[in-house]
Amino acid sequence: MKDSKNRRRFLKNVMLGALSVVSVPISLKSLPEKVSKNVNSENCPPLTLDAYGQGPFYTANAPNLQNGQLADVNELGQRIQISGQVFNLECSEIIPNTEIDIWHADDSGVYDNVGYNLRGKVFSNNQGIYTFETIKPGFYLNGSTYRPSHIHFKITPPGFSSLITQLYFAGDPYITSDFAASMNSGVYDATHRIIPLSLNSLGIWEGTWDIIIDGNGISLNTDYLHLDKGMIYNVSPNPFNEIIDIEYGVFMNSDVKLNVIDLSGNIIAELSDINQNMGKYSVSWKPESYIAPGVYFLTLKINDLQVHYIKIVKEI
Numbered sequence: 001m002k003d004s005k006n007r008r009r010f011l012k013n014v015m016l017g018a019l020s021v022v023s024v025p026i027s028l029k030s031l032p033e034k035v036s037k038n039v040n041s042e043n044c045p046p047l048t049l050d051a052y053g054q055g056p057f058y059t060a061n062a063p064n065l066q067n068g069q070l071a072d073v074n075e076l077g078q079r080i081q082i083s084g085q086v087f088n089l090e091c092s093e094i095i096p097n098t099e100i101d102i103w104h105a106d107d108s109g110v111y112d113n114v115g116y117n118l119r120g121k122v123f124s125n126n127q128g129i130y131t132f133e134t135i136k137p138g139f140y141l142n143g144s145t146y147r148p149s150h151i152h153f154k155i156t157p158p159g160f161s162s163l164i165t166q167l168y169f170a171g172d173p174y175i176t177s178d179f180a181a182s183m184n185s186g187v188y189d190a191t192h193r194i195i196p197l198s199l200n201s202l203g204i205w206e207g208t209w210d211i212i213i214d215g216n217g218i219s220l221n222t223d224y225l226h227l228d229k230g231m232i233y234n235v236s237p238n239p240f241n242e243i244i245d246i247e248y249g250v251f252m253n254s255d256v257k258l259n260v261i262d263l264s265g266n267i268i269a270e271l272s273d274i275n276q277n278m279g280k281y282s283v284s285w286k287p288e289s290y291i292a293p294g295v296y297f298l299t300l301k302i303n304d305l306q307v308h309y310i311k312i313v314k315e316i
């Protein structure tokens with residue numbers, strides 16, 4: 001009886017979003033181990049400046065990205081997805097809400113210096129994780145030589161200074177001849193800003209780039225986390241009024257339950273209770289009017305193991 005009531009409430013309240021848009025960033029499987037111990041400096045390289053600095057093509061006030069998409073679906077070029085986690089300088093804490101301002105050239109190596117195409121901002125979420133999808137930037141001439149494919153970043157942890165740098169891709173034929181990308185020591189060392197890309201089953205090249213930067217972090221208690229199985233990427237807005245959008249990832253084919261519970265542990269809404277393949281999913285919850293304002297928890301269970309939860313706040 002209760003189940004059927006919940007089911008009706010579920011069907012009434014939930015609007016399923018687009019499914020399996022992108023696959024799971026490969027870095028996430030190693031997160032619990034990473035945040036549960038202090039990583040030594042060898043594995044915790046601070047983010048470095050790029051020798052070319054900001055370059056001539058920065059435009060301020062780029063928009064916040066919608067759904068992590070920097071490149072429109074019609075944008076020409078090879079789709080890539082970059083993901084990572086923002087850490088403090090000791091790698092002992094993660095830094096949520098870090099502003100990551102991104103810009104790069106299009107497939108033919110041209111910047112949009114009039115509008116904001118291939119320009120936008122993402123923010124690390126409350127696990128310090130960020131992700132965005134775009135196209136691999138094209139080469140362009142810098143004097144007589146081509147610059148390697150690169151993405152520009154201006155990264156600003158809350159209350160701290162911005163750091164401006166560039167990201168490159170392993171195997172790029174122009175890295176060794178590039179003034180900035182070839183630097184392998186000193187303050188402009190690009191070694192840890194050259195990342196490999198690997199092709200996933202959806203035809204998207206994925207890369208992982210953790211950002212280690214000066215900022216105020218928070219500890220992430222991993223006792224209740226099994227982030228190798230699945231996780232909630234993002235909830236927005238939070239606090240919310242009418243509707244809250246939820247993005248989560250499933251890292252293996254499994255029975256997935258995504259519930260909203262109150263402070264007493266009562267299930268308020270079932271947002272997912274089905275078998276799902278590995279992938280990234282989105283769902284929206286629009287509570288009925290009798291759901292009181294206050295604190296709730298969004299819980300993700302994979303094969304009945306609670307792998308993650310996030311506090312959400314419904315406002316009046």
Ligand SMILES: [Fe+2]
Pocket residue numbers: 055057105150152
């Ligand atoms: Fe550039």
